[in-house]
Amino acid sequence: MDKTSVAHIARMQLEKAARAMNLSEDLVTVLKCPKRILQVTFPVKRDDGTVTCFTGYRCQYNDARGPTKGGVRYHPNVSADEVIALAAWMTWKCALVDLPYGGAKGGVVCDPTHLSEGEMERLTRRYTTEIMPILGPHSDIPAPDVFTTSKTMAWMMDTYSMFTGHTEPSVVTGKPEALGGSLGRKEATGRGVAIITRELFTKLKRSLEGATVAVQGFGNVGGYAAFFLSEMGAKIIAVSDSSGGFVNPDGFNVPELMRCVDEHTCLAPYPGEKMDKDEVLYKDVDVLIPAALENQIRGDNAPRVQAKIIVEGANGPTAPEADEVLESKGVHVVPDIMANSGGVIVSHLEWVQAMTGLYMGEDEVNGRLEGRLVRSFEAVWRKAHELRVSLRTAAYIVALERIAEVHRYRGLFP
Numbered sequence: 001m002d003k004t005s006v007a008h009i010a011r012m013q014l015e016k017a018a019r020a021m022n023l024s025e026d027l028v029t030v031l032k033c034p035k036r037i038l039q040v041t042f043p044v045k046r047d048d049g050t051v052t053c054f055t056g057y058r059c060q061y062n063d064a065r066g067p068t069k070g071g072v073r074y075h076p077n078v079s080a081d082e083v084i085a086l087a088a089w090m091t092w093k094c095a096l097v098d099l100p101y102g103g104a105k106g107g108v109v110c111d112p113t114h115l116s117e118g119e120m121e122r123l124t125r126r127y128t129t130e131i132m133p134i135l136g137p138h139s140d141i142p143a144p145d146v147f148t149t150s151k152t153m154a155w156m157m158d159t160y161s162m163f164t165g166h167t168e169p170s171v172v173t174g175k176p177e178a179l180g181g182s183l184g185r186k187e188a189t190g191r192g193v194a195i196i197t198r199e200l201f202t203k204l205k206r207s208l209e210g211a212t213v214a215v216q217g218f219g220n221v222g223g224y225a226a227f228f229l230s231e232m233g234a235k236i237i238a239v240s241d242s243s244g245g246f247v248n249p250d251g252f253n254v255p256e257l258m259r260c261v262d263e264h265t266c267l268a269p270y271p272g273e274k275m276d277k278d279e280v281l282y283k284d285v286d287v288l289i290p291a292a293l294e295n296q297i298r299g300d301n302a303p304r305v306q307a308k309i310i311v312e313g314a315n316g317p318t319a320p321e322a323d324e325v326l327e328s329k330g331v332h333v334v335p336d337i338m339a340n341s342g343g344v345i346v347s348h349l350e351w352v353q354a355m356t357g358l359y360m361g362e363d364e365v366n367g368r369l370e371g372r373l374v375r376s377f378e379a380v381w382r383k384a385h386e387l388r389v390s391l392r393t394a395a396y397i398v399a400l401e402r403i404a405e406v407h408r409y410r411g412l413f414p
C-alpha cells in the first residue's frame, strides 16, 4: 500500500483506535471501506469558447447513522484517494459530535485560481448534475470545503432544485443567508477551533491571555480561528497561506489580515515582515493551528515542531508517524474530527432550519454550537484519561462506539 495515500493514513488511524477499544474485526472490515464512490468526468465551456473536461468525485463513506454529510473541495490535488479519506473523517466527526449523519466528501480536480466566475458556475452546475443521482436532503448533503463558498452552495442548491421542480434548501448547507443559510455558519469552524483551544487550556489549568499562536492556512477556518483566539486574549504571532508567510512577535491585528485576504484572496500583499511559509509550523509558540491541507506534519518534520499544543483546523494535517513523534514529546494534539467539527455542527442546524422552515437567531446557533463542542470535548478528554490514549485515539473511540452501537441494532442486511 502506498505510504503517501491519505486513505491509507485514515485506515491506520481507524485500526489503531479499533485495537485500543477491541472493536469487532467484522466491523473494522466494514468501516475500512467506503460504501459508495462516484467518479464523473464532464465537459465545461470555457470563456474563450473551448471545452475542458474535469473529473470529480463524491464518496459516501458510511451512512449507518443517517444521511451522509460533508463538503466539496475544488483543488488540483483532489483524487479518489483523498476524497475517500476525507469522507471517512467526516463519518467519525459526525459520530463524535453526535449528529444524525454519516460521512461524505466530494471534489473536483481543478485550479479555481485559474477559473473565471462564469466558469466556476458552469463547472459547479454540471458537477452537481452528474452527482445528482446520489444527492438529496435525506441521502447526501454537501457543504463548502477548500476553495468552495456559499456562492458555490447557492449554485448547487439551484441546480438541484431545477431538476426536482421545487426549491430544496435542505440539499446543501453553508448557503448564503438569503437562501436559508444559517447565521453563524461561515464563522462556525474557526469559532469551534477557538472554543476547543480554550477548553483544552482550561483542562491544562492555563490561561489563553497572551498565549502565542501560529496559524498555517488563512482561509475560512484559519482566519476565523485566529480572529476568535485573539478575541480570547491570545497573540497570533505567525500566519501563512499558499502565497506566503508573515511574523509579528507583538501579535497581528487579525481583522487587518482578514481584510487583506478578502480584498486580494491571499495574504501575499500584506505589508508585514515576511518569512518562508513553511516556517510557520516550526515557530516557538504555545499553540500551532494547522488549518490548510492534509499531511503537513509528517515523520520527517515533526521533530522540528516546537509547539506543545496542536489544534487541527484542517482535516488530516498530521500523519500517523508524526503522531508518534509528537506523543513521545508530550505534545497535546486535538484531532481534526474534534477541533474542526464546528462547521458541520452548524451545518446540521442549517439543515434542521431548512427542513422545518423555522429559523434560529445567531445567539441560539452559537449557544448550541458551543454546548455540543464542550460536551464532545469533555467526552474525549475523559476517554483519553480513562484509557491512557492520545486525544486522537480517544476521539476515534467515542465516535466508533456510537457507530458500532448503530450497526449492532441495525444488523447486517440481508
Ligand code: GLU
Residues within 6 Å of the ligand: 069, 070, 071, 072, 141, 142, 143, 144, 145, 146, 173, 315, 340, 341, 343, 344, 345, 347
Ligand atoms: N467541509 C467541512 C468539514 O470538513 C464542513 C462539512 C459540512 O458542513 O458538511 O468539516
